[in-house]
Amino acid sequence: MSSSENPFRERLLPRSRPRPCTLVIFGATGDLTHRKLIPGLYNLAQAGELPPQFKVVGFARREKSDEVFREGLEEANREHSRSGHEDAFWKDFAADIHYHESTFLDPTGYDGLKVLLDKLDEERGSPANRLFYLASAPDFFDDILLHLKESGLNEHQADGCWARCICEKPFGTDLASARHLNQVVNSTFQEEDTYRIDHYLGKETAQNIMVLRFANAIFEPLWNHKHVDHVQITCAEHLGMEGGRGGYYDQSGALRDMVQNHLLQLLSLVAMEAPSDLSADSVRDEKVKVMRSLRHWVGSEEVGANVVRAQYTAGSVGGTEAVGYREEDRVDPSSKTESYAALRIYIDTWRWDGVPFYVRVGKRLPKKATEISIHFKETPQVPFDTSELLGARNVLVIRIQPDEGISLRMLSKMPGTTLKMEPVKMDFHYSESFGKASPEAYERLLLDAMAGDATLFARRDEVENAWAFVDELEKAWHEAEQPPEMAEYPAGSWGPREADELLEQDGRVWRRL
Amino acid sequence: MDTDYSAFSEEEIESLRNGVLGQEVAVGEIQSRLRQLWEGDETRTRASLINFAIYNEKLGGLLENSRMLSAITREQACRALLIMSIPGERRDVRAWITAHCHLANGHKTVCSEQIAFLLQGGRASTLRNIVFANLDSDLPLVFWWQGEFSENFEDRLYSVIDRLIFDSSSWSDPKRGFGVLLAARAERGTRFYMSDLAWARSHKLRAGLATRFEMPSARAQLKKLDTLRIRHGSAGAMPAAFVTAWAAKALDAKPRGVREGWILQRERAPDIAVVHEEGESPYLEQIELSGGDASFRVTCAGTRIEAVTEAPGCSNRQLRPGAPQDDADLLRSVLERAGDKSLYESLVPVVREMI
Numbered sequence: 052m053s054s055s056e057n058p059f060r061e062r063l064l065p066r067s068r069p070r071p072c073t074l075v076i077f078g079a080t081g082d083l084t085h086r087k088l089i090p091g092l093y094n095l096a097q098a099g100e101l102p103p104q105f106k107v108v109g110f111a112r113r114e115k116s117d118e119v120f121r122e123g124l125e126e127a128n129r130e131h132s133r134s135g136h137e138d139a140f141w142k143d144f145a146a147d148i149h150y151h152e153s154t155f156l157d158p159t160g161y162d163g164l165k166v167l168l169d170k171l172d173e174e175r176g177s178p179a180n181r182l183f184y185l186a187s188a189p190d191f192f193d194d195i196l197l198h199l200k201e202s203g204l205n206e207h208q209a210d211g212c213w214a215r216c217i218c219e220k221p222f223g224t225d226l227a228s229a230r231h232l233n234q235v236v237n238s239t240f241q242e243e244d245t246y247r248i249d250h251y252l253g254k255e256t257a258q259n260i261m262v263l264r265f266a267n268a269i270f271e272p273l274w275n276h277k278h279v280d281h282v283q284i285t286c287a288e289h290l291g292m293e294g295g296r297g298g299y300y301d302q303s304g305a306l307r308d309m310v311q312n313h314l315l316q317l318l319s320l321v322a323m324e325a326p327s328d329l330s331a332d333s334v335r336d337e338k339v340k341v342m343r344s345l346r347h348w349v350g351s352e353e354v355g356a357n358v359v360r361a362q363y364t365a366g367s368v369g370g371t372e373a374v375g376y377r378e379e380d381r382v383d384p385s386s387k388t389e390s391y392a393a394l395r396i397y398i399d400t401w402r403w404d405g406v407p408f409y410v411r412v413g414k415r416l417p418k419k420a421t422e423i424s425i426h427f428k429e430t431p432q433v434p435f436d437t438s439e440l441l442g443a444r445n446v447l448v449i450r451i452q453p454d455e456g457i458s459l460r461m462l463s464k465m466p467g468t469t470l471k472m473e474p475v476k477m478d479f480h481y482s483e484s485f486g487k488a489s490p491e492a493y494e495r496l497l498l499d500a501m502a503g504d505a506t507l508f509a510r511r512d513e514v515e516n517a518w519a520f521v522d523e524l525e526k527a528w529h530e531a532e533q534p535p536e537m538a539e540y541p542a543g544s545w546g547p548r549e550a551d552e553l554l555e556q557d558g559r560v561w562r563r564l
Numbered sequence: 565m566d567t568d569y570s571a572f573s574e575e576e577i578e579s580l581r582n583g584v585l586g587q588e589v590a591v592g593e594i595q596s597r598l599r600q601l602w603e604g605d606e607t608r609t610r611a612s613l614i615n616f617a618i619y620n621e622k623l624g625g626l627l628e629n630s631r632m633l634s635a636i637t638r639e640q641a642c643r644a645l646l647i648m649s650i651p652g653e654r655r656d657v658r659a660w661i662t663a664h665c666h667l668a669n670g671h672k673t674v675c676s677e678q679i680a681f682l683l684q685g686g687r688a689s690t691l692r693n694i695v696f697a698n699l700d701s702d703l704p705l706v707f708w709w710q711g712e713f714s715e716n717f718e719d720r721l722y723s724v725i726d727r728l729i730f731d732s733s734s735w736s737d738p739k740r741g742f743g744v745l746l747a748a749r750a751e752r753g754t755r756f757y758m759s760d761l762a763w764a765r766s767h768k769l770r771a772g773l774a775t776r777f778e779m780p781s782a783r784a785q786l787k788k789l790d791t792l793r794i795r796h797g798s799a800g801a802m803p804a805a806f807v808t809a810w811a812a813k814a815l816d817a818k819p820r821g822v823r824e825g826w827i828l829q830r831e832r833a834p835d836i837a838v839v840h841e842e843g844e845s846p847y848l849e850q851i852e853l854s855g856g857d858a859s860f861r862v863t864c865a866g867t868r869i870e871a872v873t874e875a876p877g878c879s880n881r882q883l884r885p886g887a888p889q890d891d892a893d894l895l896r897s898v899l900e901r902a903g904d905k906s907l908y909e910s911l912v913p914v915v916r917e918m919i
Contacts, residue, residue, distance in 0.1 A: 058814040059774035099884040486639035
């Protein structure tokens with residue numbers, strides 16, 4: 052009998068099963084660890100999804116014992132775990148959480164980490180796999196990666212054990228910094244061992260885009276320039292700069308914070324060709340082809356004609372008065388950072404020839420919603436003349452969050468003795484059809500990284516192509532002699548008039564959400 | 565409608581009067597009365613992913629199953645058909661309709677329809693017609709046949725079933741039960757796949773045991789194993805038989821009957837003695853594979869399963885999700901899992917030889 056494979060796994064453990072490993076979190080005392088990572092791991096442990104002998108090591112500079120570190124995490128888990136908190140189970144789970152105190156810049160801290168990891172491996176009984184999660188501020192990524200390399204922690208161990216790295220966003224702030232970061236990452240870890248997290252890809256509905264398109268026979272034949280009039284992607288946020296987020300956001304803006312990563316990822320899932328299989332590289336090869344095919348808007352004139360940027364002014368959101376963007380906490384009063392962006396994007400491929408993708412994202416909009424809508428072309432006006440009807444076109448909507456689901460708008464005859472038509476909506480809601488709660492995006496992504504499945508992570512070329520597209524826009528906004536105007540919109544509205552005009556020029560309107 | 569309670573016990577009559585099964589309706593009016601249930605109430609949404617029929621031939625089954633469905637539909641939206649067939653001189657069909665509702669996302673009420681039928685003096689043709697006439701179109705039919713297969717389990721009925729749920733540990737004559745199933749599966753046009761609750765009950769323990777062998781150092785012990793110990797109660801004999809067949813398959817062994825019971829015979833490794841121990845709870849309590857100085861053990865411990873490895877270089881302990889606590893829990897887990905049907909089907913002939 053060969054001992055290379057576990058003979059008991061057959062059909063019992065359906066998904067790719069992660070092997071025993073240690074997760075090292077850099078920036079372990081931060082918000083992400085407390086709100087997302089530890090509650091996510093706890094939920095995975097409760098569901099029996101974590102590999103046996105899984106261990107966590109928190110790496111941070113504050114002085115703490117294992118016990119104090121665990122106590123802080125326990126408190127956070129009580130608040131953020133989606134499946135609740137069970138004292139007895141937590142005790143068992145937390146016994147495998149350890150703390151290692153060091154600054155990110157101190158090489159001896161990494162030597163100490165190596166000693167600790169070797170000790171944990173020894174307790175486990177065999178060399179183990181190691182997953183390094185860079186959850187610190189991005190400024191430290193270079194140093195952490197360099198020291199991991201110097202200490203040899205990046206190396207694959209004996210017995211086929213691996214060392215992998217998860218990078219939190221942002222992956223740079225422009226193409227040059229992204230390339231630099233990628234170079235540093237890839238000089239420490241091979242690309243196949245590098246997992247760039249974009250939590251949007253871990254959302255159930257984002258994953259469902261491929262299922263909807265390629266597991267159903269009825270959509271794909273229509274999914275092209277012959278039948279699709281245009282596509283809209285909206286990511287609306289009702290929040291502003293609460294909780295001190297103005298400091299980060301004012302350095303970033305809507306384009307870099309949301310469009311470069313999340314929205315272009317969604318766009319590539321909508322626009323990509325069918326992959327030949329579901330392996331990470333097959334899927335990402337198709338997505339990167341979309342990124343490469345984005346038509347770049349270059350120079351102030353082209354950018355001004357196809358992209359709108361705006362800041363919110365004072366208004367009202369949810370019945371509460373809201374200050375304008377420049378009056379927000381930690382925002383520069385003379386800020387030139389956009390809190391809203393609307394883009395007309397073309398994908399220069401055979402499939403999408405001439406089909407505009409309208410993308411909008413903004414803060415302080417009327418409600419929180421991320422949705423993709425596919426607007427189909429009108430039918431020939433024979434025998435039914437639908438030209439006078441409002442909402443006559445078929446629209447397929449994929450709701451990413453909240454109220455995840457899919458709806459399809461179509462025309463129907465109204466009851467009566469005359470022929471009158473009205474649009475009706477077929478609606479599928481995840482929460483109504485599937486009573487079971489979806490896992491948090493981080494749960495899925497952590498498990499995938501442990502299992503070596505990079506399908507839902509951004510690859511180097513995807514990231515760099517996305518930055519190449521966004522950089523031209525930033526350049527026109529911030530470096531041109533006559534940059535496009537910064538528009539304004541009142542907080543609580545659906546964005547500036549200029550964004551409406553962007554579609555009106557094409558004879559279209561933004562979908563009502 | 566005047567209600568005839570002659571087929572029910574006192575307790576059941578009380579429950580029926582309290583509306584546990586909903587409102588009684590004439591069979592010919594079921595669809596229109598269901599529509600009325602939803603008309604004018606926009607706070608409730610009807611949802612359905614499957615047709616879920618539960619059939620039994622035991623008095624009291626309707627009420628028990630209705631209570632269970634209330635729990636199942638929290639996670640599995642369905643059109644539920646509860647059917648109880650009892651013998652009798654008089655042939656009669658009675659029906660009740662109701663909905664099981666729950667809050668989704670804390671704000672919207674999502675409901676699953678339930679139609680309950682009492683077939684008195686029912687025959688296969690009546691059962692078949694009741695099922696066919698009340699399916700939600702285009703949705704798969706999951707049919708839970710409770711108890712022994714009777715003559716009502718006939719080809720026209722099972723040819724429309726997509727998934728057949730049954731519990732082989734409830735059969736008085738399992739050899740016959742499996743015989744009926746295998747014969748039905750062999751028929752042209754049959755498409756159902758089998759979901760045996762006896763097999764499903766061991767899922768979490770098997771999954772826990774499987775995780776014990778994820779480490780290469782644990783797999784190095786496989787050749788040294790010489791004992792499979794299964795602790796179970798009175799209803800655990802059938803799950804234990806399946807666990808034995810499963811372990812034999814995984815370890816590339818053949819079950820062979822000996823005077824003391826069973827051994828798993830291996831060609832290039834020691835035989836494995838199968839030891840049954842009496843447990844306190846009805847079903848499986850513990851599975852342990854051991855040999856040399858290694859032991860791999862999974863044990864039901866309250867709402868969790870404790871998985872323990874004691875072996876050189878890889879000793880560890882892990883708490884894992886527990887086995888289902890009741891039938892509703894079990895059904896929920898069965899309905900959301902569709903991964904191991906061919907494995908089960910490959911084990912049925914082996915188990916049939918063993919029992």
